[in-house]
Amino acid sequence: MTTLLYRGHTYQQHNDAAHQANVQLNYCRSVSVYPAHKVKAQKTSIQLTYRGL
Template structure:
């Protein structure tokens, strides 16, 4: 095992890394924009420190 250093203290890593394969993340602009356009946004009245506002 590799000895690691954090804020001046050495320690041994408690678990091995690399057991799971990496995941490729994909951004699909059209899907995201369609979901944003279709969501029903209802205004919510909130109060913060005695001041009300609508979000």
């Protein structure tokens, strides 16, 4: 085990990071989803009414 130092205190690391498997992250959404939502939001008109003084 490795002895580590944090703010002047030493401690032992309980999990060994070298034995953990690497994880590859992927972006699975279609590239066309964001532009489609953006166009839909531009077409939607919302009328706001001010109710203040």
